[in-house]
Amino acid sequence: MSVVFPRGPAPVRANLTPLIDVTFLLIVFFALVSQIADTERIELQLPQPADSASAIAPDGSRVIVSLVSDEVTGAVTGYRLGALPFAADDAGRAALVSRMATFYGSNPDLAVRVRADGTASYPSVYEALQVITDAAREAELSDARVHLAIEQPRSAP
């Protein structure tokens, strides 16, 4: 004896709403993260040593100092602390030292990542290292953690 359903079998439908929710959340996340990274990391041609003994940049607490330099002369035309611009003169450097000392005061283990063009002159980068030293001294630290940024070589794993 067979039973006949007058309406036919119930349709099997996948509930797509949670999938779409999660996908949109992922899109919003990637869009925001990429925008934050863009404002924090300006476009620079970092040095590319041939066989580098470098390490992958850790995800710990860090602040990024970028050096905006002239391509021809290699002289620094400005600094960026994260997204904040600072002039490459005495007043700008003093303001940068003060701001970084504030950061060091709140987090002594802060790592400062220095990003500079490969074409930047060595004296200008050394000056930036001196700024970091002055800020750490103002915050009464005994040492400062510095990360020199390079472009990851393609041969590295």
Place this chain on the structure above:
Amino acid sequence: MTAHSGTLAGASLGAESIADRLMRRRRRRPAFVGVPLTAMIDIVFLLLLYFLLSMQSRPREAIFALDLQIDQDESSTEETVDTDPFALQEPPMVIVVGSTGVGRDACTLDVRPIIASAGPPPRSIAELRPYLRSLRASDDGSTGLFRDSQTVIIQSSDATTRWEHVMGVYSAARQAGLTQITFEEPTS
């Protein structure tokens, strides 16, 4: 007989009314209004793929981690350190780097002191790493000249020295296993 036929007629009438009722119920039921989600999901996945690929296409950064020692009082030069007064001081190795143009190898090197037994001094960053490796002492100290704690000072020949060449020298020294590397203040 009449009653029987009447019963049959009643039964057929009853069957028709059930069928009519079912048809009416089917007609009354509202049509399923479905939002076509396939196109939207396609676009959403394309956007997701775009953001993922655009993030990974950016060159990845690596770092050299170093600790800057901060001298709190620059004026105080007297330090009371318990050191052996008869210990021989190892002279630091000084590498003077200068830039001659654009490009990784467009630089000059001057490595001091000159060590005759190590062969000709390196003229490029590519030659520097094997040169430093050949000078490095073995673990038992039977061969080689420099320990890992050997101080290396990187100097610039003039103010036009590029950062990429300084970093090339620094990277070569790190590759050779040296850990005490100092950036000398550039001469103005």
